[in-house]
Amino acid sequence: MSQSAGRHLLLVVNPTAGHYTEQRLTNFVQQLEHIGCDVQVELTRRQGHSTEIVRSYLARNTPDIIIAGGGDGTIAEIAQAMMKAPCALALWPIGSANVLARELHIPFDDAENAALLARGTRRTVWPGQITTAEQTTPTLFLQMAGVGLDGWIVQNLSPMLKKHTGRVAYVIAALQLALSRPLPPFKTRVDGISHRTVLSIISKGRLYGGPFALFHHNLHHQPAFSVLLLHRLNPLLIIWQMIMMRLKRRPSSNPAFTILTGETIICDHTSPIPAQSDGDFRGVTPLRITSAPTLLKIIAPPQPVAPSTPSQRSTSGRNTKRR
Numbered sequence: 522m523s524q525s526a527g528r529h530l531l532l533v534v535n536p537t538a539g540h541y542t543e544q545r546l547t548n549f550v551q552q553l554e555h556i557g558c559d560v561q562v563e564l565t566r567r568q569g570h571s572t573e574i575v576r577s578y579l580a581r582n583t584p585d586i587i588i589a590g591g592g593d594g595t596i597a598e599i600a601q602a603m604m605k606a607p608c609a610l611a612l613w614p615i616g617s618a619n620v621l622a623r624e625l626h627i628p629f630d631d632a633e634n635a636a637l638l639a640r641g642t643r644r645t646v647w648p649g650q651i652t653t654a655e656q657t658t659p660t661l662f663l664q665m666a667g668v669g670l671d672g673w674i675v676q677n678l679s680p681m682l683k684k685h686t687g688r689v690a691y692v693i694a695a696l697q698l699a700l701s702r703p704l705p706p707f708k709t710r711v712d713g714i715s716h717r718t719v720l721s722i723i724s725k726g727r728l729y730g731g732p733f734a735l736f737h738h739n740l741h742h743q744p745a746f747s748v749l750l751l752h753r754l755n756p757l758l759i760i761w762q763m764i765m766m767r768l769k770r771r772p773s774s775n776p777a778f779t780i781l782t783g784e785t786i787i788c789d790h791t792s793p794i795p796a797q798s799d800g801d802f803r804g805v806t807p808l809r810i811t812s813a814p815t816l817l818k819i820i821a822p823p824q825p826v827a828p829s830t831p832s833q834r835s836t837s838g839r840n841t842k843r844r
């Protein structure tokens with residue numbers, strides 16, 4: 522009898538996610554049933570609906586695993602409702618970018634993913650949380666948050682273009698913004714040290730925008746973030762960095778940006794600067810980013826041996842200056 526026999530799974534699916542098809546869902550459910558799981562499928566109908574589905578489901582049931590069928594936005598919404606639940610989260614990566622799934626080495630082949638679910642190996646991850654002045658409850662994110670350029674991009678992104686071109690839509694929006702108007706600089710404080718930035722990327726993972734490695738380490742296993750602070754916006758620099766990322770080279774040292782690690786990040790400005798996390802708009806500055814108070818269990822292959830813990834440092838040597 523398989524290890525997964527009798528496991529009760531809730532599969533929450535975003536049917537608007539980049540790589541969803543009805544046929545793919547039918548096949549995936551059959552694969553899960555084939556390994557002995559009892560699967561309940563719920564389709565979302567609007568943004569935020571997956572949080573409501575999971576909350577009301579957990580009030581009445583105790584599933585063994587909740588599967589997030591979608592991209593990073595759907596995963597974050599489901600995690601938001603699961604923080605105190607004893608069950609594990611699994612990923613069915615059918616989104617456009619699927620950054621967290623790439624980061625955790627979740628198989629993109631559905632049969633292999635079902636086999637991973639059958640084995641049930643778990644990792645714990647430490648989510649981040651973003652709190653704005655208008656929120657009473659912080660919003661969780663599992664992969665990354667971006668303030669400034671990233672927030673403007675998500676605010677200006679055409680959903681139709683995203684549906685048809687996937688990640689290319691973000692590049693088009695970034696170049697449009699970079700060429701159209703000067704973006705206001707704002708203040709980002711990383712563990713008390715203040716920097717002037719036009720974009721701050723605060724990440725648990727190594728990857729950004731899909732398969733591109735932006736940082737050396739993934740910090741999912743500890744209450745810290747990798748932080749990239751872009752000090753000025755130069756379209757040529759952005760194109761150059763994209764080429765380097767495409768070639769899977771990490772950003773080189775450059776006076777235009779600083780890379781460091783930190784635990785508490787505060788962004789502020791006299792006028793509101795937009796922020797996104799895991800690909801969705803999250804409000805405006807002033808805002809504060811810290812680690813969530815609880816860990817989350819995720820079905821994933823075992824974590825590769827981690828390199829030594831990075832201490833707070835800067836690749837451009839500028840993190841000690843106050844701006």
Ligand SMILES: Nc1ncnc2c1ncn2[C@@H]1O[C@H](COP(=O)(O)OP(=O)(O)OP(=O)(O)O)[C@@H](O)[C@H]1O
Pocket residue numbers: 535536537538539540565566567568569570590591592593594595596598615616617618619620799800801
């Ligand atoms: N039925 C729905 N209709 C409209 N929006 C939805 C629906 N279900 C979920 N959403 C929203 O769609 C947004 C994007 O979803 P998701 O992250 O799953 O897919 P994606 O954008 O294709 O993938 P990725 O985040 O990996 O690029 C999320 O904000 C989610 O709340």
